[in-house]
Amino acid sequence: MNKFSWYDAASVEEAQKEVNSTVSQTIQPDADPNAAVFKAAGIDLLDLMKEGLSQPAKVVNVRNIPGLDEISFSPEKGLRLGPNVTLSQIADDEQIKTHYLAFHQAASHAATPQIRNMATLAGNLAQRTRCWYFRSKDVVCFRKGSSTCYAHIGKNENHAIMSYGYCVSIHASSLATALMAFDAIIEIREKDGKIRLVPIKEFFVLPTVDRTKETILEPGELITSVFLPAPASNRKSYYIKMGSRKSQDWPMAEVAVVAEFSGTICKSANIALGAAAPVPVISTLAIEAITGKSIDETTAAHAGRAAMEIAVPLSENAYKIPVFEAIIKRALLAVV
Ligand SMILES: Cc1cc2nc3c(=O)[nH]c(=O)nc-3n(C[C@H](O)[C@H](O)[C@H](O)COP(=O)(O)OP(=O)(O)OC[C@H]3O[C@@H](n4cnc5c(N)ncnc54)[C@H](O)[C@@H]3O)c2cc1C
Incomplete structure (x- = not known):
């Protein structure tokens, strides 16, 4: 694991000022040696760093920024979740269970109780694929710049069965599957502070469009909320x-x-x-x-x-x- 510096951000503005790269960019052959990236609970990021795939110079911790772990619900407006809401918070929330059962179930069945207590919603949506060739630093796969998708020709029991081009990886986020069904909206704060609202169907990127990343997030862009529509009785x-x-x-x-x-x-x-x-x-x-x-x-x-x-x-x-x-x-x- 590379040496890196640690920055504990106290506000969204401070965190965005520090960050100059996405984690996906740090995995590419032309990664910036001075890359600074967001970290929430760090489950996926630290995994990539310990494997030697991602070697950012600076890790910017957004986990302690006040107010980003809140859930609010109203029958008229629906559900709003902060990016640092944990999978356990989602699983334990009675309003979510009552009005958004599939989302509650997706969070409840992901990973383990220990991981759910740490893992955040935004980190879950931005986690990278679990393709074992992508995850090995000994393999330079198609997503990491080579011309070969080893899963296409090799071990592919866990891989895609539809909508793939050459890369046959599958997306890892269970919460994303439920949020797609609810037509969730993702609020993104751009580096200059501008807010944009993105339907979740436009948030993920196919490798046929760009093989270096899985979401539309650009360097320094922070997910600040996720919205689900107001419940309907039918x-x-x-x-x-x-x-x-x-x-x-x-x-x-x-x-x-x-x-x-x-x-x-x-x-x-x-x-x-x-x-x-x-x-x-x-x-x-x-x-x-x-x-x-x-x-x-x-x-x-x-x-x-x-x-x-x-x-x-x-x-x-x-x-x-x-x-x-x-x-x-x-x-x-x-x-x-
Ligand atoms: C054994 C095991 C089993 C698992 N099983 C499942 C499963 O069944 N289903 C499932 O869905 N997941 C599963 N996971 C994955 C786990 O849920 C994710 O790794 C976790 O949710 C990532 O969240 P995090 O807060 O740790 O993100 P981090 O590792 O901190 O960050 C992940 C990515 O998100 C980015 N990021 C974090 N916060 C923001 C933000 N606010 N805005 C923009 N970018 C941000 C980071 O820069 C990084 O690129 C499993 C993990 C393990 C270890």
């Missing part, structure tokens, strides 16, 4: 994660469903899939399969199969197709 949600272990692991497949009903008829729905592609994806085929229909065993199973119509599995991960079909069906039946 809206319900559900999230399911499948992993090879019950705890301490990222999902091999996950789904979040948010649907609005008129009686038993599904008026509208958002179905988000995680661990399927390099970014969390909305399955328009599954949505089309259930919109305007009554959800039962038959329509729910049909939606699962429809979602997988565009799947193009790799040499070792065709097993994900029946897993996704099953959890989409189960989540839809649970919602109704």
Whole structure:
């Protein structure tokens, strides 16, 4: 691990003044040797630093900035979460459990209790992929500047089954999957203090667009809030994660469903899939399969199969197709 200096920021302004790089930029071959980056709980950042992948000269701690760990809810305006809200805070909040069940479930099932007590919402959204080739400093993969995606031709049981180009990594954030289903909005404070609101569907970046990063965040840009829409009495949600272990692991497949009903008829729905592609994806085929229909065993199973119509599995991960079909069906039946 490289030597680095530590800066404990007391305010958002102070933190942004110090930071001149994203963590993703520090992983690239042309990384700035004087890079200064944001750190929240440090679970992902320290992992990358200890592996020797990221070697920033300065770590700017935003964890102690007052007011960034607050949750506020009103039935009219919806939910606002500060960036430093931990996964445990989300899992323990009764309003979130009542009105945004899928988001509560995604936070409750991520990682371990110890990690959830530390891990922050913003850090979770900005964490890098768990692709084992990307995570090894001994491998210069496609995302780190070489012309080869080793997962494409090598060990790929955990990797993407859809929406990939050459890089077949999957996005690691479970919270992102649930937030996609809720059409969350991310508030970003730009380096010059300007605020912009970004729909979560525009927050993640496919490697076909830019292979060096996974989010639109530019150096010094700070996530300052995440918003979820006001609840509706006819809206319900559900999230399911499948992993090879019950705890301490990222999902091999996950789904979040948010649907609005008129009686038993599904008026509208958002179905988000995680661990399927390099970014969390909305399955328009599954949505089309259930919109305007009554959800039962038959329509729910049909939606699962429809979602997988565009799947193009790799040499070792065709097993994900029946897993996704099953959890989409189960989540839809649970919602109704
Ligand atoms: C064993 C294990 C199992 C796990 N399982 C899961 C799982 O099932 N699902 C899941 O989703 N995650 C899982 N995780 C990942 C974990 O949840 C994330 O590593 C954690 O949430 C990252 O948050 P952090 O606060 O530690 O971020 P940090 O490591 O501090 O930062 C991560 C990135 O976010 C950036 N950042 C932090 N705050 C901001 C901000 N306010 N604005 C802009 N950029 C910011 C940092 O610069 C850095 O690039 C697991 C982790 C471990 C170790």
